[in-house]
Amino acid sequence: MSHNCQAIVFTCMDFRFHSDIRDFLVSLGLKDEYDLVSLAGVTKGLAEDDALSKELILKQIEISKKLHSISEVYLIHHMDCGAYGGHQAFDSLEEEKSKQLTDLSTAKKIINEKFPAMEVKKILARVESRDEKNEIDFELIN
Ligand SMILES: [Zn+2]
Incomplete structure (x- = not known):
């Protein structure tokens, strides 16, 4: 029985x-x-070279590949992330975004070192207020 996903x-x-x-x-x-x-x-x-995170993340990809023959990895980071200390940990939104993009790129590189054929997609999400409603925007990073 095959149960594959993308x-x-x-x-x-x-x-x-x-x-x-x-x-x-x-x-x-x-x-x-x-x-x-x-x-x-x-x-x-993973981007900070934390051994436990690296092992955990690469292991999940390996299992997913083995069980479900995946060919893509989506990394969805977001602005104002508590694990990064939120917006207030940065001097500006530009600095925060730059850090997020750097970490996404580093993570992609590490993943591709172990899984060269895997297509890694980087996405940055942010909460935007529109008409007094919060909406999430997603930016696909090249
Ligand atoms: Zn978060």
């Missing part, structure tokens, strides 16, 4: 993002096509 998705544990992340993934055609891992700060530990 991707493994890493998100922050932050409850504010889950339903929007699900909608976003569905909009990408990934409905029922991904394994899901939620970790505070997503790949922060």
Whole structure:
């Protein structure tokens, strides 16, 4: 019996993002096509070369690949992440975004060192207030 899926998705544990992340993934055609891992700060530990985080994250990809033959990894970081100390840990939004993009790139590099054929997609989410409603924007990073 084969039960394959397309991707493994890493998100922050932050409850504010889950339903929007699900909608976003569905909009990408990934409905029922991904394994899901939620970790505070997503790949922060991996990017900082924390041995435990690295082992944990690479292990999940390995299992997902073995069991479900995935070919893609989605890394969904977000602004104002508590694991990074939130907005207030940075002097500006630009500095915060720059740190997030750096960590995403570092994580992608480490993942591709172990899984060269895996397509790693980097995404940065942020909460935007529109018409007094909070909405989540997703930016696909090249
Ligand atoms: Zn977070």
